[in-house]
Amino acid sequence: MIRSFTLYALMLCSAISVSAQDIVTDLSERQVDIRYSFNGANLLLFGTVDLPQKLRGKRYDVAVVVKGPPEDINVRQKEKTAIIWINRDVHIYRNVPGFYMVASNKPLLDITSLNMLNSEGVGYQSLAFDDKKHTEHADIFHDALVRGKENLGLYLHDPSGVAIVGGGLFRADIRLPANVPVGAFKVSTFIYVDGKLITKREMPLDVEKKGFEREVYSFAHDYPLYYGLTAVLIALTAGWVAGFAARK
Amino acid sequence: MPLYLPIAELSMNVFLVIGMGGIVGFLSGMFGVGGGFLMTPLLIFVGVPPTVAVATEANQITAASVSGALAHWRRGGVDFKMGSILIAGGAVGAFIGAKIFAYLRETGQVDLMISLAYVLFLGSVGGLMFAESVQAIIADRKRGGAPAIRKTSKERHSGWVHALPLKMRFRKSRLYVSVLAPIVIGFAVGILSAIMGVGGGFIMVPAMIYLLGMPTNVVIGTSLFQIIFVTALATVFHSVNTQTVDILLAVLLLSGAVIGAQVGVKVGVKLKGEQLRALLALLVLVVCVKMAVGLVATPDDLYSITTVIK
Numbered sequence: 001m002i003r004s005f006t007l008y009a010l011m012l013c014s015a016i017s018v019s020a021q022d023i024v025t026d027l028s029e030r031q032v033d034i035r036y037s038f039n040g041a042n043l044l045l046f047g048t049v050d051l052p053q054k055l056r057g058k059r060y061d062v063a064v065v066v067k068g069p070p071e072d073i074n075v076r077q078k079e080k081t082a083i084i085w086i087n088r089d090v091h092i093y094r095n096v097p098g099f100y101m102v103a104s105n106k107p108l109l110d111i112t113s114l115n116m117l118n119s120e121g122v123g124y125q126s127l128a129f130d131d132k133k134h135t136e137h138a139d140i141f142h143d144a145l146v147r148g149k150e151n152l153g154l155y156l157h158d159p160s161g162v163a164i165v166g167g168g169l170f171r172a173d174i175r176l177p178a179n180v181p182v183g184a185f186k187v188s189t190f191i192y193v194d195g196k197l198i199t200k201r202e203m204p205l206d207v208e209k210k211g212f213e214r215e216v217y218s219f220a221h222d223y224p225l226y227y228g229l230t231a232v233l234i235a236l237t238a239g240w241v242a243g244f245a246a247r248k
Numbered sequence: 249m250p251l252y253l254p255i256a257e258l259s260m261n262v263f264l265v266i267g268m269g270g271i272v273g274f275l276s277g278m279f280g281v282g283g284g285f286l287m288t289p290l291l292i293f294v295g296v297p298p299t300v301a302v303a304t305e306a307n308q309i310t311a312a313s314v315s316g317a318l319a320h321w322r323r324g325g326v327d328f329k330m331g332s333i334l335i336a337g338g339a340v341g342a343f344i345g346a347k348i349f350a351y352l353r354e355t356g357q358v359d360l361m362i363s364l365a366y367v368l369f370l371g372s373v374g375g376l377m378f379a380e381s382v383q384a385i386i387a388d389r390k391r392g393g394a395p396a397i398r399k400t401s402k403e404r405h406s407g408w409v410h411a412l413p414l415k416m417r418f419r420k421s422r423l424y425v426s427v428l429a430p431i432v433i434g435f436a437v438g439i440l441s442a443i444m445g446v447g448g449g450f451i452m453v454p455a456m457i458y459l460l461g462m463p464t465n466v467v468i469g470t471s472l473f474q475i476i477f478v479t480a481l482a483t484v485f486h487s488v489n490t491q492t493v494d495i496l497l498a499v500l501l502l503s504g505a506v507i508g509a510q511v512g513v514k515v516g517v518k519l520k521g522e523q524l525r526a527l528l529a530l531l532v533l534v535v536c537v538k539m540a541v542g543l544v545a546t547p548d549d550l551y552s553i554t555t556v557i558k
Contacts, residue, residue: 039250039259072556076356079550084364084543087356092556144551151549178252178259209254216254220491228487231307231495232480235502239314239476242506 023049023201025189030203032176033210043174043205049191050168051198061104061111061192062162063122064172066205068099068154069183073129075141075148091141093129098181099154100127103161103172112195120190120197124157153177182207255494256300262500264294269308269504276312276449276505277319277512278519279468279528283505284309284446284479285370288362289535296497298359302349302445303486303493304501306479309447311502312509313475319513320469327420327466331473333427334434334452338478341438346485349443353490356554365444366539373451374532377525384522410461421462421470429460434474442482447475450532464521 025047032041045064073096076087104111108123118126124146149155154177162172174187185205191198209217220227250259268290276283284305291301320326352358412426433455437448452471456462462470487493516524 034252036252037250038252074356074554074556076552076554077550078547078552080546084360085547085550086360087552090356098555141551144549145553147549148551148553178250179257213252213254216495220255220487220493220495224488224491225484227491227495228484228493231483231487231493231498232310234495234499235307235310235480235483236314236476238499238502238506239311240318242311242510243315243318 022052023047023189023191023199025187025201025203027174027187027203027205030205032180032205032207034180034182034208034213035211036213038178038213040178040180041176043176045172045174045187045189047170047189047201048168049170049199051193055193055198058193060164060198061106062164062170062172063102063104063108063111063190063192064162064174065122065186065188065190066099066101066174067097067121067186067188068181068207069097069185070095071098071181072096073145075145077141077144091138093145096129096145097127098183099176099185100124100149101156101158101161101174103156103158103174105160105162105164105170107159111192112197116192116195116197120188120200122190124155152179154179154181176207180207182209251496251500253296253494253497255492256296256304256497258295260294260296260497265497265500266504268294269501270508271504272501273312273505273508274512274515275508275531276309277316277509277514278516279449279512279524279531283312284441284444285366285450285532285535287501288445289366289539292362297492298362299349299353299490299492300494300497302362302443303483303490304498305445306441306482306486307493307495307498308501308505309479310476310483311498312505313447313472313479315506316509316513317469317472317476319510320472323469325466325469326473327418327462327470328473329416330418330421330423330430330462330466331470333416333430334437334470334474335477337431337434337436338438338441338448338474339481341435341440342442342478342482343438343485345439345442346482346489348439349486350489352443360543362444363539363543365440367536367543369440369444369451370532370536370539373454374529374536377454378529378533381522381526381529385526388520388522421460421466423460423462425460433459434478437474438478438482441475441478442485447472447479449475450528 025045028044049060051058051060073093075091077089078085079088102123108117117123146155162170164170185207187203187205188200190200249262251262252259272283272287275286288301288305292298317326352361410425412428414427415424416427417424433452437452440446440451441448449471453467456467456471457464483493
């Protein structure tokens with residue numbers, strides 16, 4: 001209730017600038033800070049679309065894609081050797097989105113064709129990772145990568161994640177899990193009518209460690225020796241204090 | 249209450265972490281082991297990356313060992329001379345172990361090696377200890393609770409270890425033994441410490457009793473004394489090599505562990521040596537079996553993904 005009220009209030013504010021563009025989108029937060037109490041974040045994407053004259057009154061479809069910063073991923077296959085399972089074959093994928101969410105108002109293939117989706121990078125099937133080895137099993141490894149990311153909650157696919165509120169308004173919930181990678185994100189919104197891409201809009205989203213979490217992380221990576229010595233000093237002090245306290 | 253861990257890069261419940269520290273700390277104080285062989289698998293089980301679990305655990309064991317060693321030192325249970333020689337070997341071992349660990353992490357075999365090391369060492373040590381302590385308990389029953397006949401100095405000075413050169417006198421342990429033996433034991437334990445995220449008490453305590461022939465009353469204190477230094481070094485080496493020590497996680501674990509360890513020492517003193525060893529052996533075997541099942545059972549998913557660290 002409160003949520004939808006906020007949504008409309010926000011829409012009202014952004015509606016002022018809608019005249020010049022055919023699509024306006026915004027996020028409830030443009031910057032997500034990872035602090036000590038961080039346990040994931042829920043963002044609200046809302047937008048309004050002004051269809052061209054000839055399409056006015058037609059039903060439109062919306063797809064939202066959230067892409068995290070690129071990273072390299074090793075996908076390993078276990079094989080039974082003697083009696084134990086050992087990692088054997090490995091595929092290295094470069095520039096894999098650390099996070100990928102796709103949400104739409106109905107199943108992607110009900111919206112438009114596969115080619116159309118692939119050309120804009122919408123949907124898991126469009127993720128063409130750079131694979132160093134092109135073997136016959138590449139598909140299996142590709143699927144394993146997506147499955148692994150899904151299990152970590154880092155790849156999400158929700159064919160009913162976008163709600164078309166009516167009157168050109170739509171909204172989508174974006175859930176970032178606690179293990180979300182840090183860096184620059186890209187939030188893209190695509191509007192389709194009768195399977196054709198009418199317009200799209202891109203927004204940046206930043207996820208950053210802040211405060212104490214950032215200090216610790218930077219300390220560990222910039223001054224690893226002093227970080228290690230500090231960790232030891234803390235442990236020695238804590239152990240000594242506890243031993244001393246127990247004597248009393 | 250969730251708390252975001254900056255190095256492990258995940259959110260965990262504060263009370264769960266402190267509670268885990270407390271339970272493992274209690275066991276560590278009671279048995280005179282660092283508790284790492286329980287905590288590292290436990291951390292991995294609740295979702296902490298294995299590399300972070302191993303490195304952070306080294307840090308946490310340092311604290312638990314300090315408070316444990318202090319308690320034993322007050323009872324006169326630390327042989328500092330023997331401890332120093334074990335540390336000399338342990339320092340080199342920890343350095344090499346941390347290098348091996350970093351290499352295995354790059355090649356994707358670190359999880360396998362952690363599991364294999366656990367199964368191998370926990371299985372053999374736990375099995376031997378359990379058999380020995382059960383025999384001792386049965387022998388004790390037959391004597392009708394009369395005190396066990398202490399091993400004579402001659403008995404303790406038998407075996408191949410005592411044929412080695414470079415002998416040195418250890419007053420506290422009432423031993424005259426080659427320095428090579430404690431150096432090699434310390435070295436082996438140092439490697440295990442860095443690879444497995446353990447203090448190595450589970451292997452050092454039996455080695456001191458059965459190989460060196462040290463009297464049981466100084467074994468636990470001396471082993472804790474050595475563990476302080478070797479895990480401290482392992483913490484520094486891991487910080488430099490892989491940046492996987494999570495200070496926040498370690499502080500939470502140790503705040504639970506230092507309290508648990510104090511209680512554990514008090515309970516441990518009340519139990520008989522062989523009972524203590526039988527219990528420890530059982531615990532070791534349980535963890536070993538758990539790890540072995542993980543190695544042999546068909547995985548739910550044959551494929552696994554890891555982020556490449558740049």
